[in-house]
Amino acid sequence: MKKTILIIGLAILIGANLDAFAQVTRFYVDGPKPATLEDLVELSSIIVEATVETAYPVVDQPRPLSDFLIRVNRVIKGSLPSNQIAVAQFGGTKPDGRTFEPGMYALMAPGQRYILFLNIGQTNLPDRGVPRYELSADNYGLVRIEGSQVVWSKGMPETWKTKYRFQSDNLIAAITAQSRTH
Numbered sequence: 519m520k521k522t523i524l525i526i527g528l529a530i531l532i533g534a535n536l537d538a539f540a541q542v543t544r545f546y547v548d549g550p551k552p553a554t555l556e557d558l559v560e561l562s563s564i565i566v567e568a569t570v571e572t573a574y575p576v577v578d579q580p581r582p583l584s585d586f587l588i589r590v591n592r593v594i595k596g597s598l599p600s601n602q603i604a605v606a607q608f609g610g611t612k613p614d615g616r617t618f619e620p621g622m623y624a625l626m627a628p629g630q631r632y633i634l635f636l637n638i639g640q641t642n643l644p645d646r647g648v649p650r651y652e653l654s655a656d657n658y659g660l661v662r663i664e665g666s667q668v669v670w671s672k673g674m675p676e677t678w679k680t681k682y683r684f685q686s687d688n689l690i691a692a693i694t695a696q697s698r699t700h
Contacts, residue, residue: 552655555682559696562635562654564596570626576610577643582618584610586626594690595697604646622657622673635659
């Protein structure tokens, strides 16, 4: 009986402190969820087709942030003062080796191409010497390009993944057409 109570007590204690023992912690970021691509375009002040150049060391705030230097290949909506920008995403690996992984999207990586839906970024992050932007509507603002195919984030609703199954040039054309009408 004592052994059973001890095991149950340990299980409760460990369960309550699982993050302290885990190597990977998954989390979800809340924010506005646009119903349509048109809504996402409307929510975004800047939309670019870009390539990740560099991943900076994780910024350790209440939740870790990974900061990236982005080379803008093409501005689809809005205007930019530079062809390089900084974009931060929640998640990353802290210096102590613990990894915090977003549940709704994968972190960007150097060499990968994206269509990024952006807004003016946070100012409490390190100055990277380039303008800073943040993703619109969390994972909705991050669209990876593989070859010529658009790959929506893992947290996107299935309806988006089927309704907006585009080649990257077709997605860019749809965004451009909508941007002209507004």
